Amino acid sequence: MSVLRRRRIQEEDESTRIVDYDLDKKLKSEKEMMMMSKWSCMDSCCWLIGCVCVMCWSFLFLYNMIPSSFSDYMSEVIRGRLPDPPGLKLKKEGLRAKHPVVFVPGIVTGGLELWEGHQCADKLFRKRLWGGTFGKLYKSPLCWMEHMSLDNETGLDPIGIRVRPVTGLVAADYFALGYFVWAVLIANLAQIGYEEKTMYMASYDWRLSFQNTEVRDQTLSRIKSNIELMVSTNGGNKAVIVPHSMGVVYFLHFMKWVETPAPMGGGGGPNWCARHIKAVMNIAGPLLGVPKAISGLFSEEAKDVAVVRAIAPGVLDKDLFRIQTLQHIMKMTRTWDSTMSMIPKGGDTIWGDLDWSPEEGYVPNTRKQINAFDVIDDHNKYQNTKSKTNHVHYGRIISFGKDVARAHSSQIQRTDFRGAVKGNNFANNGCGDVWTEYHDLGFSGINAVTEYKAYTAGDIVDLLKYIAPKMMARGSAHFSYGIAANLDDPKYAHYKYWSNPLETKLPNATDMEIFSMYGVGIPTERAYVYRQSPYAECYIPFQIDTSASEEDGDMCLRDGVFTVDGDETVPVLSTGFMSAKGWRGKTRFNPSGIKNYVREYEHAPPSNFLEGRGTQSGAHVDIMGNFALIEDIMRVAAGATGDDLGGDHVYSDIFKWSEKIKLDL
Numbered sequence: 001m002s003v004l005r006r007r008r009i010q011e012e013d014e015s016t017r018i019v020d021y022d023l024d025k026k027l028k029s030e031k032e033m034m035m036m037s038k039w040s041c042m043d044s045c046c047w048l049i050g051c052v053c054v055m056c057w058s059f060l061f062l063y064n065m066i067p068s069s070f071s072d073y074m075s076e077v078i079r080g081r082l083p084d085p086p087g088l089k090l091k092k093e094g095l096r097a098k099h100p101v102v103f104v105p106g107i108v109t110g111g112l113e114l115w116e117g118h119q120c121a122d123k124l125f126r127k128r129l130w131g132g133t134f135g136k137l138y139k140s141p142l143c144w145m146e147h148m149s150l151d152n153e154t155g156l157d158p159i160g161i162r163v164r165p166v167t168g169l170v171a172a173d174y175f176a177l178g179y180f181v182w183a184v185l186i187a188n189l190a191q192i193g194y195e196e197k198t199m200y201m202a203s204y205d206w207r208l209s210f211q212n213t214e215v216r217d218q219t220l221s222r223i224k225s226n227i228e229l230m231v232s233t234n235g236g237n238k239a240v241i242v243p244h245s246m247g248v249v250y251f252l253h254f255m256k257w258v259e260t261p262a263p264m265g266g267g268g269g270p271n272w273c274a275r276h277i278k279a280v281m282n283i284a285g286p287l288l289g290v291p292k293a294i295s296g297l298f299s300e301e302a303k304d305v306a307v308v309r310a311i312a313p314g315v316l317d318k319d320l321f322r323i324q325t326l327q328h329i330m331k332m333t334r335t336w337d338s339t340m341s342m343i344p345k346g347g348d349t350i351w352g353d354l355d356w357s358p359e360e361g362y363v364p365n366t367r368k369q370i371n372a373f374d375v376i377d378d379h380n381k382y383q384n385t386k387s388k389t390n391h392v393h394y395g396r397i398i399s400f401g402k403d404v405a406r407a408h409s410s411q412i413q414r415t416d417f418r419g420a421v422k423g424n425n426f427a428n429n430g431c432g433d434v435w436t437e438y439h440d441l442g443f444s445g446i447n448a449v450t451e452y453k454a455y456t457a458g459d460i461v462d463l464l465k466y467i468a469p470k471m472m473a474r475g476s477a478h479f480s481y482g483i484a485a486n487l488d489d490p491k492y493a494h495y496k497y498w499s500n501p502l503e504t505k506l507p508n509a510t511d512m513e514i515f516s517m518y519g520v521g522i523p524t525e526r527a528y529v530y531r532q533s534p535y536a537e538c539y540i541p542f543q544i545d546t547s548a549s550e551e552d553g554d555m556c557l558r559d560g561v562f563t564v565d566g567d568e569t570v571p572v573l574s575t576g577f578m579s580a581k582g583w584r585g586k587t588r589f590n591p592s593g594i595k596n597y598v599r600e601y602e603h604a605p606p607s608n609f610l611e612g613r614g615t616q617s618g619a620h621v622d623i624m625g626n627f628a629l630i631e632d633i634m635r636v637a638a639g640a641t642g643d644d645l646g647g648d649h650v651y652s653d654i655f656k657w658s659e660k661i662k663l664d665l
Contacts, residue, residue: 083615086631087191095638097193099240099278100230102223103172104202106245106284107338109181109621111166112205117147118160129163131175145328150207150335155474156216164205164217169196171203175621180613184625185242189634198234200226206246209337209478210253211495224258224266231276238278240637245570245620248285249341249499255280255507256498264495274509279636281515283629284567284620287501288351288574289344289481291397292525294460297339297468298398299542300330302525327538331436334468340475343464344397344457345500346483350577350661351457352395354409358573358657359394359564364523364556392556394564397527398455398463402548405454405529405562412453418462420448437468438541446541450532483663487588501578501589502663508592513642516579516596517629519618520652521603523556524566565652567603569620572652576600581658587665597642601626602651 083089111131114124120143129147151158165171173183182201189199204219213219227239243251255273258266266272295301333339344351352358399405404412423442441449445466455463461481465472480496484503497503506514529548533539544560556563565572578589579596586593603618613622623629632645 083627085188085191086627086634087188090631090634090638091191095192095634097189097198097637098639099237099637100198100200100227100234101189101194101633101637102200102202102227102230102239102241103169103182103185104241104243104247104251105172105181105204105206106243106247107206107342109175109245110172110203110206111170112148112163112207113166114147114162115164116160116162118143121147128166131166131172133177142328145332148207149332150337152335152470153474155209155212155335155337155478165203165219167201167203169199169201171201173201181244181621181624185630185633188630189637192634192638194637198230200230202226202247204250206338207336209474210250210341210499211257211478212337214257220254220257220266223254224268224272227276238276240278240633241280242283242633243280243285244283244624246286246338246341248282248287251280251282252287252501252504253495253499256504257495259507260493260495264493270508273507273512277509277512279513279515279642281517281633281636282575284518284570284575284623285516286342286570286574287516287578288346289342290525290570290574291344291527292569293339293342294344294397294464295525295528295544296333297343297464297471299530299540299544300326300333301544326540327436330540334436334471337474337478340472340479341499343475343479343481344460344574345481346502346663347458347481348395348456349483349663350502350573351397352393353456353458354395354412354454355393357392357394358660359526359571359653360391362392362394362556362564362653364565392562393454394526394562395456396454397457397460398530399527400450400453400530400532402529402545402557405527405548405557409454414453415448415451417448417452417466420445420466437470441467441541446532449542501582505588506583506590506592506594509594510592512594513636514579514583514594514596515599515632515636515642516576517599517601517632518570518572518575519567519603519620519623519626520565520572520600521618522566522568523563524568524571525561526556526564526566526571527562529557529560529562567618567620567623572600572654573657576652576654577658577661580654581661582663582665589665595642597645598648598650598654599629599632599645600649600651600654601629 084092108130111128113126113128114121115126117124120140129144146158147161147163149158150156157163169182169186172181173186175181186194186199202219202223204213205217208216214221231237231239241251255277256265258268259270259272261267292302350358352360393399393405396405422440422445449463449467452459452463461472465476476496478496480500480503482500482503484492484497487503487505491497492503529545530542531545533541533543546559548557548560550557567575576598579598583590583594583596590596601616601618601623604614604616606612606614606617613619613625615625615627617623617626635645636642
């Protein structure tokens with residue numbers, strides 16, 4: 001019995017050990033699984049980031065090891081052999097540098113640097129606040145906005161802040177890292193012998209009104225002196241001026257300023273332009289303004305911002321990192337008087353009224369290349385084209401509601417906002433420094449604006465004076481938007497009229513040539529459907545109604561924006577009308593008969609990512625890399641005339657539209 005009992009006890013002990021071993025093994029396994037689970041949750045992100053970093057560094061290493069010609073080789077494989085860049089092509093033809101070239105940058109593309117600032121901007125002396133990497137914007141956006149704003153009363157420097165334009169070709173060769181503006185044109189000009197002594201970047205503080213660039217920085221005087229120096233040191237060869245975007249309007253102001261007696265003008269005498277300028281080659285110039293400027297001043301919106309609002313409602317209106325985004329931007333940009341230079345000029349005569357506009361009947365993507373002698377179109381053909389599309393009231397730059405945008409004017413019941421009593425908007429009482437002049441508009445003022453229903457170009461200036469009287473008081477002292485009845489009236493000697501081509505004369509320079517060069521084939525903002533914004537604290541009371549769209553592709557209405565032909569920013573009507581009609585031949589705006597040419601470049605997007613922004617782009621800034629445009633500029637700089645280039649080169653209906661505008665010439 002004792003032996004059997006001992007054996008049974010041994011067997012029980014053995015089974016217990018086995019069970020304990022299995023239990024320990026199971027517990028150990030479960031513990032390891034828990035450890036694995038815990039490790040995975042904590043470290044998977046680190047591993048992922050590490051893998052991404054290693055891959056990025058690997059690709060960067062391989063990219064730097066690849067020969068610089070590899071992208072060209074791959075493009076050739078995909079598309080066939082690429083054409084030579086204009087500089088190399090014209091060098092092979094034997095063209096050489098002749099006329100000095102002056103670049104005039106547009107709004108926002110020129111760099112600005114800090115010379116004096118507040119404590120939050122310590123260690124930023126002579127660092128770029130605009131252009132480059134925009135590092136200060138990311139690190140301290142409120143400080144950056146404070147230093148980028150101008151004084152709301154004077155339109156000049158705020159106390160204790162001095163921001164000045166960067167000088168030299170680097171001022172606007174690149175807007176930001178890898179994003180060229182003038183760099184491609186400069187590099188091609190260098191191929192035929194140009195260098196810094198024969199090229200000059202007329203940089204200026206694009207935030208200021210044009211006359212204030214002279215008052216504060218003497219910029220106009222510096223441009224005058226540099227052109228005179230370049231002409232005298234280049235054998236008397238006159239300069240070729242190449243302005244872009246707002247720079248076109250700025251240089252128009254300069255041409256009047258330079259010949260006007262001091263102290264208001266530069267005192268160069270009545271023949272200064274004739275002695276110093278061979279050609280003015282305007283690129284994408286908003287000579288008659290842009291509707292996009294209205295949406296910016298009215299609600300700090302454009303098509304892109306409206307789309308963002310539609311995709312992510314409320315994001316731009318919320319307090320993001322303690323910044324009410326659009327409100328702060330509106331407060332800053334409304335101190336930039338230059339933005340008011342781009343309010344549409346010419347009123348209803350140019351842009352149309354409630355029931356008429358020059359572009360009526362426009363159908364997208366139905367054009368072919370034409371020349372100036374094709375202006376007289378077959379009327380029946382035009383009427384047939386027009387009948388295929390619904391009537392679009394482009395003259396109504398702002399409509400409150402899609403129904404208002406479509407209705408005949410006789411069906412619209414409007415209450416005049418002019419003189420309407422404003423109230424106090426209690427929703428904005430706690431906004432502090434963020435708010436703008438909408439604070440003083442009040443609910444009754446907001447309703448008065450809405451009840452006017454539809455605004456043409458003739459109403460827009462009054463609308464802006466109603467909603468932003470301080471801003472427009474500054475702007476109206478420097479800019480004008482009408483049409484001169486009599487250009488010999490002494491009042492037009494004032495500088496406020498000099499940037500409006502409908503209220504000033506071109507210089508007496510019969511040998512000078514003017515080119516209007518711009519892209520076409522891209523839907524461009526022309527009119528907007530608005531609605532009142534939902535009530536909120538510190539809100540902007542109006543916004544584009546992104547629900548307003550047309551399913552028919554020919555209707556040109558999408559996300560609350562009516563579009564026409566243009567370069568995505570400036571409609572053809574603004575860039576082309578003056579050279580197509582207003583300045584063509586001897587007119588009261590062009591008394592000496594300066595030759596004008598319209599040179600359009602049809603937009604063709606890049607066919608693959610290796611082409612970057614493309615060599616045939618017609619977009620507002622990307623056109624600066626358009627090979628055809630660069631070649632035209634280089635040929636004129638080397639001595640060619642507009643006739644040598646082939647005269648007008650037109651794809652759009654600009655001549656047809658211009659003929660429909662009844663303007664006394």
